[in-house]
Amino acid sequence: MRTPNSDLLVEAPIxxxxxxxxxxxxxxxxxxxxxxxxxxxxxxxxxxxxxxxDWGASSLADYQDEILAELARQRRVAARGPHGLGKTTTNxxxxxxxxxxxxxxxxxxxxxxxxxxxxxxEKYLWPEIHKWARRLRWDVLGVRPWRDGRExxxxxxxxxxxSAFAVASSNSDLIEGAHADHLLxxxxxxxxxxxxxxxxxxxxxxxxxxxxxxxxxAQSTPGEPVGRFYDIHRRAAGLDDWWVRHVTLDEAIGARRxxxxxxxxxxRQWGHDSAAFANRVLGEFHSSDEDAVIPLAWxxxxxxxxxxxxxxxxxxxxxxxxxxxxxADQGKDLTVFAVRQGDVxxxxxxxxxxxxxxxxxxxxxxxxxGGAIAVVDTDGLGAGVTARLREQRHQVVAFRAxxxxxxxxxxxxxxxxxxxxxxxxxxxxxxxxASGEQVALPDDADLIxxxxxxxxxxxxxxxxxxxxxxxIVKRLGRSPDRGTAVVQAFWTPSFVPSDDxxxxxxxxxxxxxxxxxxxxxx
Numbered sequence: 001m002r003t004p005n006s007d008l009l010v011e012a013p014i015x016x017x018x019x020x021x022x023x024x025x026x027x028x029x030x031x032x033x034x035x036x037x038x039x040x041x042x043x044x045x046x047x048x049x050x051x052x053x054d055w056g057a058s059s060l061a062d063y064q065d066e067i068l069a070e071l072a073r074q075r076r077v078a079a080r081g082p083h084g085l086g087k088t089t090t091n092x093x094x095x096x097x098x099x100x101x102x103x104x105x106x107x108x109x110x111x112x113x114x115x116x117x118x119x120x121x122e123k124y125l126w127p128e129i130h131k132w133a134r135r136l137r138w139d140v141l142g143v144r145p146w147r148d149g150r151e152x153x154x155x156x157x158x159x160x161x162x163s164a165f166a167v168a169s170s171n172s173d174l175i176e177g178a179h180a181d182h183l184l185x186x187x188x189x190x191x192x193x194x195x196x197x198x199x200x201x202x203x204x205x206x207x208x209x210x211x212x213x214x215x216x217x218a219q220s221t222p223g224e225p226v227g228r229f230y231d232i233h234r235r236a237a238g239l240d241d242w243w244v245r246h247v248t249l250d251e252a253i254g255a256r257r258x259x260x261x262x263x264x265x266x267x268r269q270w271g272h273d274s275a276a277f278a279n280r281v282l283g284e285f286h287s288s289d290e291d292a293v294i295p296l297a298w299x300x301x302x303x304x305x306x307x308x309x310x311x312x313x314x315x316x317x318x319x320x321x322x323x324x325x326x327x328a329d330q331g332k333d334l335t336v337f338a339v340r341q342g343d344v345x346x347x348x349x350x351x352x353x354x355x356x357x358x359x360x361x362x363x364x365x366x367x368x369x370g371g372a373i374a375v376v377d378t379d380g381l382g383a384g385v386t387a388r389l390r391e392q393r394h395q396v397v398a399f400r401a402x403x404x405x406x407x408x409x410x411x412x413x414x415x416x417x418x419x420x421x422x423x424x425x426x427x428x429x430x431x432x433x434a435s436g437e438q439v440a441l442p443d444d445a446d447l448i449x450x451x452x453x454x455x456x457x458x459x460x461x462x463x464x465x466x467x468x469x470x471x472i473v474k475r476l477g478r479s480p481d482r483g484t485a486v487v488q489a490f491w492t493p494s495f496v497p498s499d500d501x502x503x504x505x506x507x508x509x510x511x512x513x514x515x516x517x518x519x520x521x522x
Contacts, residue, residue: 036104037051037140037142038052038100038101038104038141038142039101039104039105041097041101042101042102042105043072044069044072045068045069045071045072045093045094045097045098046060046065046068046069048097048100048101049068049093049097051137051140052100052136052137052140052141053093053132053135053136053137054135054136054137055135060090060093061085061086061251061252061255061257062251062255063079063081063085063245063247063251063255064086064089064090066245067079067090067217067219067245068090068093068094068097070243070245071094071215071217072215073243074242074243075213075214075215075216076205076215076216076241076242076243077216077217077218077242077243077244077245078190078217078218078219078229078232078233078242078243078244078245079218079219079244079245079246079247080219080220080221080222080229080233080244080245080246080247080283080285081221081246081247081248081251081252081283082221082247082249082252082258082263082280082281082282082283083221083258083280083281084252084257084258084262085247085252085257085258085283086257087188087219087220087221088124088125088128088188089128089132090217090219091113091125091128091186091188091217091219092125092128092129092131092132093132094184094186094217095111095113095129095157095164095184095186096129096132096133096136098111098164098182098184098215099111099157099159099162099164100136100141100143102161102162102182103159103160103161103162104141104143106160106161107161107162107181107182108161108162108180108181108182109161109162109180109181109182109183109184110162110163110164110165110178110179110180110182110183110184111157111162111163111164111165111183111184111185111186112164112165112167112175112178112183112184112185112186112201113125113126113164113165113166113167113185113186113188114166114167114168114169114175114185114186114187114188114193114197115169115187115188115189115190115192115193116169116188116189116190116191116192116193116220117169117189117192118166118168118169120188120189121155121166121168121188122155122166124188125166125186125188126154126155126166129157129164130152133146133152133157162180162182164184169192169193169194169197170194172196172197172199172200173200175197175200175201175204176200176201176203176204178204179204181211181212181213182212182213182214183204183205183212183213183214183215184214184215184216184217185201185204185205185214185215185216185217186217187201187216187217187218187219187220187229188219188220189219189220189221190218190219190220190228190229191220191221191222191223191227191229191230192220192223192227193227193228193229194477195227195228195477195478196477198228201216216242218232218242221279221280221283222279222283222284222285222286223275223279223285223287224275224285224286224287224449224452224453225285225286225287225296225445225448225449225452226449226450226452226453226476227449227476227477228477230285230445230449231445232244233246233285234445236445246283246284247283248282248283249263249281249282249283263281266280266281267281275287275292287452287453291455291456291457292452292454292455292456293424293425293428293451293454293455293456293466293467294424294427294428294431294451294452294454295452296448296452298428298431298432298433299431299441299448299451299452300448301431301433302431302439302440302441303440303441303442303443303448305344305438305439305440305441306344306345306440306441306442306443307443308440309344309440319341319342319343319344320341320342320371320372320373321339321340321341321366321367321371321372321373322340322341322372322373322374322375322489322490322492323337323338323339323340323363323366323367323372323373323374323375323489324337324338324340324374324375324484324485324486324487324488324489324490324491325337325338325359325363325374325375325376325377325382325385325485325488326377326481326482326484326485326488327359327376327377327380327381327382327385328352328354328381328479328481329380329381332352332478333478333479333481334350334351334352334479334481334482335350335351335352335354335359335481336348336349336350336351336481336482336484336485337349337350337362337363337366337485338482338485338486338488338489339366339489340486340489340490343437343438343439343440344439344440345439345440345441345442345486345489346442347442348442348444348447348482348485348486349362350481350482356381356384356385356388357388359385360385360388360389360392363376363385363389363394364389364392364394367389367394367395371395372394372395373395373396373397373492374389374394374395374396374397375396375397375399375488375489375491375492376389376396376397376398376399376488377399377401377484377488378398378399378400379400379401379402382399383398386398397491397492399419399423399488399491400419401418401419401420401423401469402418402419402420403418403419404418404419405418405419405421405422407422407426409425409429409464410429410435413462414458414462414463414464415461415462415463415464416463416464416465417459417463417464417465418465420466420468420469421456421463421464421465421466422464422491423487423488423490423491424454424456424466424487425456425464425466426487426490426491427439427451427486427487427490430490439490441486444482446482447482447483447486449476449480449483450476450480450481450482450483450484450486451480451483451486453467453472453475453476453480453483454466454467454472454480454483455467469484
């Protein structure tokens with residue numbers, strides 16, 4: 001039997017359920033509104049950072065604002081500058097902006113972070129990502145805070161619609177295999193990242209369309225003027241779609257990121273003209289360390305002489321023609337001819353995967369000028385080239401890098417561990433401003449990189465050892481073919497006079513006599 005209060009007993013739970021559902025609906029609407037607010041910053045990382053990060057008393061520097069803003073506009077951004085700028089912070093914020101906005105918009109996304117060394121990811125970038133994730137204003141974002149070990153892991157972020165993660169720069173396959181509707185690549189401390197990684201990322205970046213977005217942010221303290229990060233900043237052909245930024249020391253001091261006293265102390269410690277000061281304090285590409293075989297400044301002076309020669313030369317150059325030929329196999333290395341006339345390397349000719357007999361024909365064509373000489377890398381395939389050119393009665397020096405060499409340096413105090421070391425040192429002495437020589441070299445970025453790359457040491461027995469080719473290849477990510485060809489072009493022998501043509505037949509002179517009988521021939 002129903003009582004007067006029975007309807008209230010039924011309606012009370014129903015009303016409570018209605019109120020609960022209403023609260024859930026309003027919360028869902030509020031969360032959706034907050035997510036829509038987050039989506040509004042899909043292409044505005046600066047506004048996102050100002051809205052969703054709890055800054056406390058800190059803020060972004062003007063140049064950090066600019067870098068993030070240009071990332072959204074230009075899609076490819078490369079920035080260099082001194083230590084202490086906040087480059088890692090900018091990279092971390094870019095990852096968090098990308099992750100939160102794309103996930104809120106239900107977009108399939110991935111953010112790939114890599115660096116020249118794994119330690120940079122493990123000890124610096126990802127701890128920085130964690131630091132700023134803890135400062136996210138989750139209540140404004142309208143999502144539950146990420147949980148350690150669930151959404152936020154040591155070296156990754158795992159969300160409903162995508163993930164951010166660290167990849168070793170040696171794992172180009174994983175970098176190339178990243179696919180999503182929206183991609184972000186972070187290249188941290190980019191100067192040390194090998195070319196294969198850049199190429200792998202380029203494959204994914206090339207898939208960007210109106211519906212598929214791809215971004216890349218590369219930041220680093222610069223090093224030697226070699227490698228892809230350097231090529232991007234010098235606006236090399238094919239890389240001019242990157243927006244580049246050099247953050248200066250003055251800007252960093254003005255933003256209170258670097259102490260002026262620290263900069264002055266480093267200037268005294270390293271020297272104002274050292275590579276260390278230029279790279280780490282000025283944020284400039286530079287190579288002039290004491291153990292560099294050829295200082296950058298000497299090469300730049302030779303480049304200036306070459307530009308002057310090109311603008312003022314007459315119809316013919318003076319001096320004997322010498323062709324330095326670095327012969328490559330059928331791999332990715334290049335065959336390079338450095339064509340020298342007197343003091344001037346007039347041009348560099350490069351060829352990929354060229355047949356040996358074609359190489360012989362091209363060198364022979366350059367030697368048809370009477371008295372011309374070829375200095376040919378005779379290790380590997382070059383042996384066949386040398387033999388065939390000699391059969392054709394061309395004047396050829398067989399350059400064997402590892403052979404013994406009895407030459408000494410200009411001081412007469414130091415010898416050399418092998419012919420390669422002596423040849424590189426010979427070019428160094430010719431480029432030394434104190435020598436008075438007027439060597440002119442093409443203003444070629446790869447050549448500059450090749451010539452500034454090798455380092456040297458003095459081994460027991462007071463012999464100079466120039467860094468071996470394999471070590472340079474490992475550091476540069478390519479073979480220093482242009483530099484090797486130029487070094488060989490300046491390594492010419494004294495020829496033994498004969499009765500018929502003024503030079504001994506090459507059948508009558510041994511290779512060691514040709515190589516070790518060095519004289520700078522012009």
